[in-house]
Amino acid sequence: MAAEVRRDNFKSFWDKYAGQPNTNSMMLNNNADELEELDRADILASLPILTNKEVVDIGAGIGRFTTVLAETAKWVMSTDFIESFVSRNRERNAHLGNINYQVGDAVNLKMNDTSVDLVFTNWLMMYLSDSETVEFIHNCMRWLRPYGYVHLRESCSEPSTGRTKKNTMHDDGSTNPTHYRFSSLYINLLRSIRYRDEDGKLWRFDLHWSCSVPTYIKRQNNWRQVHWLSQKVPADLGDKETSFNELLDLFSNVWKKYQLDWDAKLDNEESVWTDKIFSTILSPESVLKNSTVFVYTPRLVSPFVHVNSFLLADQFQANVWNVETVPEYYRTSLTKANTRKDQRVRFGWNENLQSSLNYWKQRDASFDLVVATELLRSTTSEELKELTTIMTPGSRILTLEPNETGDESQLRQLISDAELKITKWKDVTADAHEAQKVYFEHHKKDGKSDNLHWFLIEIRL
Numbered sequence: 001m002a003a004e005v006r007r008d009n010f011k012s013f014w015d016k017y018a019g020q021p022n023t024n025s026m027m028l029n030n031n032a033d034e035l036e037e038l039d040r041a042d043i044l045a046s047l048p049i050l051t052n053k054e055v056v057d058i059g060a061g062i063g064r065f066t067t068v069l070a071e072t073a074k075w076v077m078s079t080d081f082i083e084s085f086v087s088r089n090r091e092r093n094a095h096l097g098n099i100n101y102q103v104g105d106a107v108n109l110k111m112n113d114t115s116v117d118l119v120f121t122n123w124l125m126m127y128l129s130d131s132e133t134v135e136f137i138h139n140c141m142r143w144l145r146p147y148g149y150v151h152l153r154e155s156c157s158e159p160s161t162g163r164t165k166k167n168t169m170h171d172d173g174s175t176n177p178t179h180y181r182f183s184s185l186y187i188n189l190l191r192s193i194r195y196r197d198e199d200g201k202l203w204r205f206d207l208h209w210s211c212s213v214p215t216y217i218k219r220q221n222n223w224r225q226v227h228w229l230s231q232k233v234p235a236d237l238g239d240k241e242t243s244f245n246e247l248l249d250l251f252s253n254v255w256k257k258y259q260l261d262w263d264a265k266l267d268n269e270e271s272v273w274t275d276k277i278f279s280t281i282l283s284p285e286s287v288l289k290n291s292t293v294f295v296y297t298p299r300l301v302s303p304f305v306h307v308n309s310f311l312l313a314d315q316f317q318a319n320v321w322n323v324e325t326v327p328e329y330y331r332t333s334l335t336k337a338n339t340r341k342d343q344r345v346r347f348g349w350n351e352n353l354q355s356s357l358n359y360w361k362q363r364d365a366s367f368d369l370v371v372a373t374e375l376l377r378s379t380t381s382e383e384l385k386e387l388t389t390i391m392t393p394g395s396r397i398l399t400l401e402p403n404e405t406g407d408e409s410q411l412r413q414l415i416s417d418a419e420l421k422i423t424k425w426k427d428v429t430a431d432a433h434e435a436q437k438v439y440f441e442h443h444k445k446d447g448k449s450d451n452l453h454w455f456l457i458e459i460r461l
């Protein structure tokens, strides 16, 4: 019964817009025309190639995306629960003969197992309850063919128009039932599900990346419009099937609490203890204005070991891409980005360095500088060598490396196996401990300096 009440809630929320089957209501923004084309291009550019593929566009509205999906895909099923939106979609796309339309609730959508190559959604989960979201992700697994993709895009933590009322189409008088969930919840859900098919084979999602939608950063100063691309792949050996109840409890309770704990520790971070250490090697003469910097911060030994990308952008007028690998720290970085509003700083989440390299290699990236913490600790020599393929010739990698024993030989070996040259090597252990002490005192956090050795290393291509 409770689920039915919620469903009505969302349906009546969207029924209010049924008389306006236009771009503004699709984006719930009175100024949508300014954003629509760019936003659409951002999303479409992130999708895999769809030639000969079968696609379902769920919560498609008036078909902003259906048109372009159908232009390349073999066949598209486009569905929404508001009849006038589907009618408008049908009118707009009458010239395309490869689209089926359906009026219906995403929650009750029936499709054959392994019948599509891409499940496309853009702003849908936020209109589903937690249990419906978990069920929907299960359904995506069922509907997708092996190696098929699911695309999700959601407003995380706040509406797409931000916290101000400017341009919003949510009226003040009624409650807004939308779920503006933490970005980390979607990452955790997509990564955790293990689904057993009818043949007894176990599947998981390989989450290729989590990124902010660039247009919303540029036009709205909002880093919390986030999208994700996952691929259905065989589960790993030893993986166990996840139950619906287990995932729902994690999604509704456990991960949320975990995120809030990390928010409390990291949200008000004013500086990072590594600032001082990196400042000894990064001078304005050594970093060209408008450089592109790749920052990699897996935060293995401590959540406080990372790089202050805002400072890099500020000091060197650099454009920074900061890869986070822990969903909770990624969300705190997006929060900081929304507060600082420095558009030169962008964050992406990837499972590991290799996944981020795949992302940037597909986009032919070329970074002028890499600044990292724990890079050598978390990588192989092959990966380190591959990192150079997304860097400009002659550029350098700076990494701050913790080490339990003070033995440098393994780290040096890794760099030489990657056929790279060490150009500076400094033991910064004493400075690191002092910087940590100052950091914890300043931020009034209960933490203390570690017992690790710290090396600051410069590697040149």
Ligand SMILES: C[S@@+](CC[C@H](N)C(=O)[O-])C[C@H]1O[C@@H](n2cnc3c(N)ncnc32)[C@H](O)[C@@H]1O
Residues within 6 Å of the ligand: 010, 014, 025, 026, 027, 028, 058, 059, 060, 061, 062, 063, 064, 065, 079, 080, 081, 082, 085, 104, 105, 106, 107, 121, 122, 123, 124, 127, 128
């Ligand atoms: C913000 S609009 C986005 C529309 C479209 N995906 C786009 O990006 O232009 C959300 C759409 O999801 C639809 N929707 C919300 N909940 C739904 C559900 N449970 N089943 C089907 N459609 C739903 C709404 O009617 C609306 O068209």
